[in-house]
Amino acid sequence: MAQHFLTEEQEMIRDLARQIAQEKIVPMRAELDEQEEFPWEIMKLLAESDLFRIWIPEEYGGLGEGIFGLCLAMEELSRACAGVAVSYAGSALGGTPILLYGTEEQKQKYLPQLASGERLGAFALTEANAGSDVAGMQATARKVDDGYVLNGTKQWITNGGEAEIYTVFTITDRNRGARGSTAFIMEKGMEGFSFGKKEKKLGIRTSSTRELVFQDCFVPTAQRLGREGMGFIVAMKTFDQSRPGIGAQSVGIAQGALDEAIQFARERHQFGKTISSFQAVQHMLADMATEIEAARALVYYAARLVDSGDRSASKIAAMAKVFPSDMAMRVTTNAVQIMGGSGYMREYPVEKMMRDAKITQIYEGTNQIMRNVIAGNLIKEAAAL
Amino acid sequence: MNIVVCIKQVPGTAEVRIHSETHTLIRDGVESMVTVFTMGPPQAEAALREAVSYGVDEVVLVSDRALVGSDTLATAYAIAKGIAKIGAYDLILCGKQAIDGDTAQVGPEVAERLGIPFVAWVRKVEEVGDGKIRVQRMMDDGYEVIEMPLPALITVVKEINEPRLASLKGKLRAKKLEIPMWSAEDIGVEEDQVGLKGSPTQVMRIFSPEPRGAGERLEGEAEEVAQRLAERLKVMGFV
Ligand SMILES: Cc1cc2nc3c(=O)[nH]c(=O)nc-3n(C[C@H](O)[C@H](O)[C@H](O)COP(=O)(O)OP(=O)(O)OC[C@H]3O[C@@H](n4cnc5c(N)ncnc54)[C@H](O)[C@@H]3O)c2cc1C
Numbered sequence: 001m002a003q004h005f006l007t008e009e010q011e012m013i014r015d016l017a018r019q020i021a022q023e024k025i026v027p028m029r030a031e032l033d034e035q036e037e038f039p040w041e042i043m044k045l046l047a048e049s050d051l052f053r054i055w056i057p058e059e060y061g062g063l064g065e066g067i068f069g070l071c072l073a074m075e076e077l078s079r080a081c082a083g084v085a086v087s088y089a090g091s092a093l094g095g096t097p098i099l100l101y102g103t104e105e106q107k108q109k110y111l112p113q114l115a116s117g118e119r120l121g122a123f124a125l126t127e128a129n130a131g132s133d134v135a136g137m138q139a140t141a142r143k144v145d146d147g148y149v150l151n152g153t154k155q156w157i158t159n160g161g162e163a164e165i166y167t168v169f170t171i172t173d174r175n176r177g178a179r180g181s182t183a184f185i186m187e188k189g190m191e192g193f194s195f196g197k198k199e200k201k202l203g204i205r206t207s208s209t210r211e212l213v214f215q216d217c218f219v220p221t222a223q224r225l226g227r228e229g230m231g232f233i234v235a236m237k238t239f240d241q242s243r244p245g246i247g248a249q250s251v252g253i254a255q256g257a258l259d260e261a262i263q264f265a266r267e268r269h270q271f272g273k274t275i276s277s278f279q280a281v282q283h284m285l286a287d288m289a290t291e292i293e294a295a296r297a298l299v300y301y302a303a304r305l306v307d308s309g310d311r312s313a314s315k316i317a318a319m320a321k322v323f324p325s326d327m328a329m330r331v332t333t334n335a336v337q338i339m340g341g342s343g344y345m346r347e348y349p350v351e352k353m354m355r356d357a358k359i360t361q362i363y364e365g366t367n368q369i370m371r372n373v374i375a376g377n378l379i380k381e382a383a384a385l
Numbered sequence: 386m387n388i389v390v391c392i393k394q395v396p397g398t399a400e401v402r403i404h405s406e407t408h409t410l411i412r413d414g415v416e417s418m419v420t421v422f423t424m425g426p427p428q429a430e431a432a433l434r435e436a437v438s439y440g441v442d443e444v445v446l447v448s449d450r451a452l453v454g455s456d457t458l459a460t461a462y463a464i465a466k467g468i469a470k471i472g473a474y475d476l477i478l479c480g481k482q483a484i485d486g487d488t489a490q491v492g493p494e495v496a497e498r499l500g501i502p503f504v505a506w507v508r509k510v511e512e513v514g515d516g517k518i519r520v521q522r523m524m525d526d527g528y529e530v531i532e533m534p535l536p537a538l539i540t541v542v543k544e545i546n547e548p549r550l551a552s553l554k555g556k557l558r559a560k561k562l563e564i565p566m567w568s569a570e571d572i573g574v575e576e577d578q579v580g581l582k583g584s585p586t587q588v589m590r591i592f593s594p595e596p597r598g599a600g601e602r603l604e605g606e607a608e609e610v611a612q613r614l615a616e617r618l619k620v621m622g623f624v
Contacts, residue, residue, distance in 0.1 A: 012556050020550060050553035063553060 047117025
């Protein structure tokens with residue numbers, strides 16, 4: 001396979017993640033999907049192998065390999081099981097706001113815990129009435145002496161209940177609109193912080209998606225992330241960092257499906273020949289492989305751009321989420337098609353990959369919202385010329 | 386506790402990892418320092434780097450032209466000398482046997498050379514500490530529990546542990562680490578006791594034995610099985 005100009009360290013990340021994925025995750029993925037149980041055993045393996053350290057800077061116990069390093073691991077884990085991969089990435093999504101906007105004290109406290117994998121992170125923005133339109137948020141944080149009191153319910157939070165460190169977005173001043181939101185670092189076990197129902201899902205079923213419930217939950221001011229009113233900025237800047245990771249997840253899922261489809265096509269005989277000898281099948285495989293390679297190139301480019309600190313990364317980061325996720329949906333659907341009835345059966349992994357692929361078009365901003373972001377940037381850039 | 390693990394680099398097999406892995410069992414829960422030791426050609430360094438990626442603390446490579454052609458006796462002598470140079474040790478781990486030579490002699494010979502007790506075919510370390518170690522020795526029909534004082538040597542079978550995964554930090558360290566390479570002179574071996582000169586073994590011929598058939602199992606009530614067996618033996622002309 002092409003080398004993509006990786007450094008030795010990046011190759012190491014990719015190879016180790018691939019080894020863990022193929023040796024440890026592949027044999028378990030069907031059962032994890034069936035049982036809908038959180039993959040703690042695998043999370044421990046990833047922790048022991050230092051995979052949680054990748055994106056965190058060295059001064060906080062990480063390896064300083066940035067978003068690109070994280071994307072390489074995501075791709076390989078997703079190739080085996082996207083549900084495991086999102087549980088892994090959910091921790092980075094919860095930690096990224098701390099890295100970007102945390103005080104030195106907050107970073108010293110939380111990043112090493114996330115780096116070692118001893119505690120998982122999560123990111124809580126969505127609510128029942130605030131999906132794409134995050135400004136519809138209702139969870140509030142009321143200022144009191146020495147801190148804030150949180151009330152409200154967050155919905156569909158990845159790693160909910162399993163994670164111990166949560167970045168939670170609230171409204172502190174409803175009159176200020178987008179400037180009225182504030183983020184907090186919350187810990188599992190705080191009084192007034194509990195978990196609601198765990199969702200039953202179409203795909204990524206080993207991952208936990210759960211409600212967070214805050215009832216008169218007091219937090220000291222020291223837990224506030226960024227200044228009051230900066231909540232939406234914290235969330236949006238985090239997405240610029242995390243969206244290439246969803247692109248990497250999509251590339252991994254699609255690659256996993258292509259691997260299966262090729263192997264199957266070479267072995268399955270109909271009309272006295274392997275089905276891989278039919279041009280109709282060959283062209284599907286060719287298109288799938290081409291699209292995967294194009295998406296991978298876009299994801300790697302976006303990740304490198306984000307790591308370089310480029311301030312205009314929003315547009316490319318959105319592209320690196322929308323194209324790969326649409327691609328993954330097409331490729332996994334075609335993998336099922338190539339494998340016929342076998343592809344539809346749970347005995348083979350591609351039906352799961354097709355179910356798993358769907359989420360990549362929805363979370364971290366739907367693909368409609370991604371196109372809004374890209375177009376908004378295009379128009380702004382043109383106007384600035 | 387200081388633990389020395391002897392490994393042998395064997396070309397073209399995944400098994401080699403098992404030898405370098407066995408330390409994990411003892412390491413967890415015991416404050417210890419693990420040194421992986423190998424004797425072999427300079428390229429055996431790769432096996433040591435792999436061991437470092439799994440988290441071992443130190444590695445030593447003994448490599449010298451003078452050692453080429455050593456049989457198990459000479460090899461064990463050189464290894465014992467090398468381990469003595471490492472210094473303080475409490476426990477030495479070797480694989481049961483290397484999968485190329487298959488002799489299973491080097492581990493026990495090293496123990497003899499060092500004058501320490503050993504148990505071969507260990508499948509589990511039950512307890513270690515307080516100056517002694519208790520292990521399970523695998524037998525054809527079960528296992529024996531044996532306790533002996535430290536320092537001691539054990540040779541371990543595959544069942545003792547699953548290879549642990551490498552870590553990224555371990556891999557990064559493995560990449561950069563300077564691996565000490567000791568010569569025959571460094572470990573202070575007598576020249577006439579190593580290499581071809583120091584090796585009394587002569588290999589006349591190497592061959593693969595004919596594989597034995599799967600055999601046949603008679604099942605049922607004892608009396609009836611005995612009867613069938615007797616009939617079969619008669620038909621085959623054995624009785
Ligand atoms: C498995 C799973 C895990 C999740 N994990 C997390 C998490 O960890 N943290 C978190 O905060 N959230 C999480 N979410 C929430 C996720 O980010 C939201 O589902 C997503 O942002 C979309 O919101 P919504 O589902 O309310 O859809 P809606 O916003 O109600 O959208 C419905 C449809 O309308 C379209 N639409 C909406 N507005 C527009 C517009 N302006 N222009 C064009 N089309 C539009 C959308 O594209 C979509 O097709 C998760 C969701 C799922 C399903």
